Amino acid sequence: MKLLERTTVALVVLLIIAFGACTPASPDYISDYDVVYTNYEKSYNFSAVNTYFLPDSVVHNLTGGGTADHKFDEAILTQLETSLNALGWTRLPTNSGSTKADIVVLPTVSEQMYGSCAAYCWYCDWGWYPGWGYYPPTWGPGWGWGYPPDIICSSYNTGTLVVAFTDPNIAANNELPVAWIGILNGLLEGSDANISARITKNIQQMFVQSPYLKN
């Protein structure tokens, strides 16, 4: 009988624990939040690409105003050139006159800041509140402590790098065809060296998950 009662108690405890653990733990590292997405135009013949033009600067999309921060441009351009050359393509210094590249590579970055506030209304379920006239803000003068702050705000920055392969040679109707697109999104947090390393690694990943680009 005792065994049965103990088993029942154990199961109830398990139930309580299980309900409290119904979502997995959050990622441990900033890099765990990085996402790389790629897609391509299925009818485009990538095996016909031999040359590319990569501008010497990165476009910064400042939707909310502000000043562009170019400190990661070099890491972006260097890794793009390395990855594109590894495809067997040749970088052309210009894309005008008689030297037209097969594709033009357009890197664009943007930053977003997200903010959120959460209200922690710890007393809301206590039926007796309000009604204790001396509360808030403290239990009374001289007690020296107040109630917990009931609104907590936080914010974080994210960065997005969009790399587009465009083919101006087949542009029509004022539209620039995009043959391939790679998007990197992640938290813009951590040291500059860490962010640069993550940019490099994730640009490499764009090409790893796009095997159809290889001649």
Next chain:
Amino acid sequence: MKKYRIILVMAFIFVFSSHLHAQQYGELAYQVSFPLGDFKEFVSKPSFAGISAGYRVALKSNPQLTIGGNFNWYYLSDKLGYHTTPTNDGGSYSGTTTRFTNIYSLLAIAQYDFSPSTDTWVPFMKVGFGADYQSQRTDIGLYAFKNDGIQFAAHTEIGFRFNPDPMNGIFLAFTYDAMPKAGNLVSTSIVGIKLGVSRLSIK
């Protein structure tokens, strides 16, 4: 229309209740679950978080046959680590990926005990039908893809109960739950091993 439905259900319960025995069973169980089929592609790892609670009443005509209801909760998760997922349009995305789901099902059940219910060892079989609410989620980086909704749910169970005394029992059972695809929810099949306790009370 709604009023007539309520009257119909109440009439059914009233008529049916006259066939019910005074024996009632309460049950609580812990379950280890293993995903199968298409669902295994969504979450491949076994789950050690599963609970069910039930209530059954014996029929007067056959006290070995009991009917009642069951509530089940299963949580399955799979941390895939860095993972590349293809999209339907030929693209792909990569990132640290975690998939998990919470399943809450409510079932009408019938259980048949193959020997008198107060015997020391009682093999039994249980079937149940009802509905479940499931929330399937894939977290990747800062993003989450969430599909949730209601599915039809079917449940079968076979096992045995050990009664140390006529009023209390410990049971071990193998279970199978099936929930067909609904909307964007992946069809769900789970086999499980259930360990629980039951208690008989007589009105």
